[in-house]
Amino acid sequence: MSDRIPSGTRDVLPDEMRELRAMTGRIREVFEAAGYGEIYTPALEYERTFETVASLRPAYRLFDEHGHTLVLRSDMTVPIARVVGNRYATAPTPLRFSYLAHAYRGVLPQRGQARELLQAGVELVGAPGAEGTAEALTVLCDALDAAGLENYRVGLGDVLLYPTLLRSLGVDPDRAERILALLAGGDFVGVETELASASLSDADAELLLRVSRTRGGPEVLDGLDGPLHDAGTDMRAVLERLTPRTAQRVIFDFGLVRSIGYYTGAVFQVYDPAYGVPLGSGGRYDDLLARFGRPLPAVGFALNVERLHIALTGEERGRG
Amino acid sequence: MADDGRRLRIAVPRGALFDDTLDLLDGLGIVTDEVRANDRRLLFEDAGIVTMRPSDVPTYVEAGAADLGITGKDVLLEQSDRVVHELRDLGYGRCVMVLASVAGQDRVADALRRLGVVRIATKYPRIAAEYFEATGRQAEIVEVKGSVELAPLTGLSEGIVDLTATGTTLRENNLVIREEIAVCTARLIANPVADRLKSPAIDRLLERLSGRSHEGGGH
Numbered sequence: 001m002s003d004r005i006p007s008g009t010r011d012v013l014p015d016e017m018r019e020l021r022a023m024t025g026r027i028r029e030v031f032e033a034a035g036y037g038e039i040y041t042p043a044l045e046y047e048r049t050f051e052t053v054a055s056l057r058p059a060y061r062l063f064d065e066h067g068h069t070l071v072l073r074s075d076m077t078v079p080i081a082r083v084v085g086n087r088y089a090t091a092p093t094p095l096r097f098s099y100l101a102h103a104y105r106g107v108l109p110q111r112g113q114a115r116e117l118l119q120a121g122v123e124l125v126g127a128p129g130a131e132g133t134a135e136a137l138t139v140l141c142d143a144l145d146a147a148g149l150e151n152y153r154v155g156l157g158d159v160l161l162y163p164t165l166l167r168s169l170g171v172d173p174d175r176a177e178r179i180l181a182l183l184a185g186g187d188f189v190g191v192e193t194e195l196a197s198a199s200l201s202d203a204d205a206e207l208l209l210r211v212s213r214t215r216g217g218p219e220v221l222d223g224l225d226g227p228l229h230d231a232g233t234d235m236r237a238v239l240e241r242l243t244p245r246t247a248q249r250v251i252f253d254f255g256l257v258r259s260i261g262y263y264t265g266a267v268f269q270v271y272d273p274a275y276g277v278p279l280g281s282g283g284r285y286d287d288l289l290a291r292f293g294r295p296l297p298a299v300g301f302a303l304n305v306e307r308l309h310i311a312l313t314g315e316e317r318g319r320g
Numbered sequence: 321m322a323d324d325g326r327r328l329r330i331a332v333p334r335g336a337l338f339d340d341t342l343d344l345l346d347g348l349g350i351v352t353d354e355v356r357a358n359d360r361r362l363l364f365e366d367a368g369i370v371t372m373r374p375s376d377v378p379t380y381v382e383a384g385a386a387d388l389g390i391t392g393k394d395v396l397l398e399q400s401d402r403v404v405h406e407l408r409d410l411g412y413g414r415c416v417m418v419l420a421s422v423a424g425q426d427r428v429a430d431a432l433r434r435l436g437v438v439r440i441a442t443k444y445p446r447i448a449a450e451y452f453e454a455t456g457r458q459a460e461i462v463e464v465k466g467s468v469e470l471a472p473l474t475g476l477s478e479g480i481v482d483l484t485a486t487g488t489t490l491r492e493n494n495l496v497i498r499e500e501i502a503v504c505t506a507r508l509i510a511n512p513v514a515d516r517l518k519s520p521a522i523d524r525l526l527e528r529l530s531g532r533s534h535e536g537g538g539h
Contacts, residue, residue, distance in 0.1 A: 108401055155516050186405035186512055215519050251516055271513045276384015277403070278513065 008107045008115035016309075020118075023312065024100055024305060026146040027120050031098035034139050036122045038098050041079040044070045049082055052291050054261025059106030059115075072104035077262075077285065077300055080123045085292025093126025093296060100305070114306065121282070121302035125289065128297040130234065133266045133284060134241035136299045140282070141246045143303065144270065148312050150319075152279070154249050155215070155269040156238070157256025159283070161231040165211060168227035169204045183212055184257045215253040238266065262288045268301060274314030279307045328514075328521050331381055331389035333374035336485075337506050340412040341390050345369070348528050378402040378509065387514035388522070393504035394483050398444045405515045407522075408508040408529060414485070417447060417501040421479040422472050423494050428479035432457055441471030441480050448481035451501050469493040 005011065012020065028038065047069040050058050058071035073079055076099050088095055100120045107113035120143070124136050137154065144152050162183065166176040175198055182190040191212055195205045211228070214220050218239055224232030235252055242250070256267055267283035282301025289296045332341050332355070342352040355364050355371065363370050370386055375398075377391035382402045389404075394417055396406065419440075421428045431438040437458040442448040445463045452459035462477050464470075469489060471477040483504060484490055487497065508529070515522060 111401070153517060186403070186515075189406045189409045189507060192409075213523070215516055251519075253516060271517055273513075273517050276382065276511050276513050 006115060007109075008113055010114075020305065020309060023147050023309060024118075024120055026148070027143045027303070028098070028100065030139065030142045030146045031120075031122055034096070034122075034142070036096040036098035036124075036139065038100065039080065039083065040099070040101065041073070041076070041083060043072055043102065043104070045073050045079060045082075047071045050074065050078055053078055053081075053288055056105070058104070060104055074105060075103050076101055076119060076121060076302065077123060077288070080125075080300075081285075081288050081292050081298070084125050084289060084296070085294050088125075089294060094132070095125040096122065097125070098122045103302075118305040119280075119302040120305050120308075121280070121300060123298060123300035125294075125298040126296045127299065128286070130237035130241055132297065132299045133238050136282065136301060137238070137242060137250070137268065138246050140268070140270070140280075140301050140303075141249050144249075144279075144308075147303075147308050148315075149272055149308070150315060151274065152249065152270060152272045152311070153251050155251045155253040155256055155271060156235065157253045157267050157269075158231050158234060158265055159257060159263045159267050160265060161228070161254055162212065162257060164231065165208065165227050169200060169208065171198055171200070171208075180257055183255060188212065212255040214255065215251055217250075218247070218252070220252050220254070234265070266299070270301075270303065272311040272315070274318060275307060275311040277307065279311055280304055327368050328387045328518060328525065329368050329370060329385075331377045331386035331391075332369050332371050333377055333389075333391050334371050335374055337374060337390065337392065337413045338371075341506065344390075344410065344412075344529075344532075347532050348525060375399070378404055381509050381511050384511045384513055387511055387518055388525075389509050390506055391509065392483075393502070393507050394444065394447070396507060396509070397502065397504070398446050400446065403512060405510040405512050406507055407510050407515075407526065410506040410508055410529075413504075413506040415483045415504045416485075416497075417444070417481065417483055417504055418490075418497045419451070419479055419481055419499040419501060420472075420484075420490055420495045420497050423496045426498055427472070428498060431478045438479060439477040441468050441477035442482060443468055444481055444483070447501065451481065469495060 047061060050071055056074040058074045060072040062070050064070055080097055084095060102116050103119050104116055107115055122139055124132055127135060140154060163176065163180060166179060175194060179191055179194050182194065192209055195208050221232050221236050239247060256269060262285045263283040264286040265284035269281045270279040272279055280301060280303035284299045286297040289298055342356060345352050351367055354367055355369055372380065374391045375395050377389040378395060378399045380386040381389040381404050390410065392413055394415065428438050437460060439460045439462055440448050441462045441464050443464060445461045449461050462471065468480045468482050471480055472495065473493060481501065490497065510522060
């Protein structure tokens with residue numbers, strides 16, 4: 001076994017490395033130009049750093065010589081929140097950071113998933129609301145442009161939209177939890193079944209089902225009222241702050257519910273027609289920093305560099 | 321993802337769901353004559369159809385090699401880790417996932433009562449394991465690929481978990497249904513990226529599907 005590497009890991013050889021470096025080099029230039037200084041944090045963190053927040057649970061644990069439990073980081077957002085708390089405790093905001101770093105995840109057997117994945121991303125700390133979200137989306141699209149992708153789109157949702165709607169229509173909390181879990185899993189048949197057995201008027205059940213499937217351009221924000229009014233206002237506020245070049249990339253998606261617990265508002269996901277899985281994701285996490293002693297609103301995103309590379313190769317193949 | 325334009329590529333299951341699925345697609349205005357005329361061809365670019373085993377449909381759809389697919393709920397339950405959107409219950413291909421054992425004294429119940437553990441043969445190891453776990457019973461799941469009815473008749477297992485439409489095969493093998501686990505019908509699934517990037521085409525198809533099921537509703 002000594003000559004093998006664990007499934008879900010790989011060696012990167014010069015041909016691939018040249019292409020990756022060229023692409024990440026262009027992305028880094030975008031981050032730096034937008035004022036996002038690159039930082040590096042250790043791959044190993046104390047387990048409690050990740051445990052105090054509703055993060056993606058780290059999959060790899062080890063013990064140091066004192067018996068402390070260490071983990072391999074599952075994302076970069078939590079380490080950067082920790083850095084802000086202990087190294088930027090009194091620094092003026094907003095703070096802008098970027099990274100190009102590996103994260104570590106558990107895998108399902110036989111599925112070709114990566115245990116070690118290279119992420120390129122930014123965190124914008126201390127920039128609240130639509131202003132901050134619009135800046136993050138702009139940097140995201142600039143980075144994707146720089147990477148060389150031509151056909152990508154960014155899905156924009158709000159993790160509060162659907163729970164708020166469920167609550168305002170009087171769906172009981174247990175059922176609402178089930179519906180949100182089904183929605184996060186893409187099970188729209190299950191959502192429909194749950195709605196049909198809830199004590200809702202036909203009109204309300206129909207509204208909930210329609211909202212879960214609403215995705216499209218700015219036209220989907222027209223005429224939102226009642227319980228959807230606030231979500232519509234928030235999304236319009238983001239849209240108004242985007243240049244047309246970024247705005248044309250956005251797909252508003254009311255059914256987008258991310259499963260990572262620390263998101264508190266806007267969430268995004270990156271799609272490209274050349275690849276069947278999302279290339280990256282992000283969102284607002286306005287409560288996370290408080291756990292590290294600096295209660296500041298924040299927003300960020302992470303792109304999966306290997307997936308970007310696959311999508312780029314796919315697009316180039318399509319262009320012939 | 322399949323195709324770069326507005327067109328959708330649909331993964332169609334060969335086997336028990338094949339004819340009903342082609343009838344459905346005809347009703348949605350997708351021409352399937354070529355598919356019906358060719359038993360061996362797998363890819364029909366003009367119609368936007370690829371044909372495959374039902375259990376391969378989620379694999380192709382998850383990877384985006386097909387935008388949409390049709391397969392049984394049994395397949396989706398067994399491959400519950402596939403990241404796909406489940407859009408519609410198509411209603412046809414109704415089957416029931418059951419726990420069955422040899423007629424007479426129930427050997428499954430006997431084994432659980434006296435041994436605390438039961439051996440269950442199945443082609444659906446994940447569904448079977450999940451069901452026994454959910455009902456608090458210890459089961460040793462034996463995966464077989466072929467006729468699962470043989471297992472309890474030969475002593476390989478006390479019971480089976482299998483899909484049945486009419487129960488004929490079970491009866492012919494002297495097996496009786498002890499518990500019903502889930503009703504399974506054909507489902508329309510979508511690749512999550514295609515479901516966003518090709519939403520106009522997918523929503524149009526879903527609307528035609530709704531219109532059709534209301535007409536065919538038999539009111």
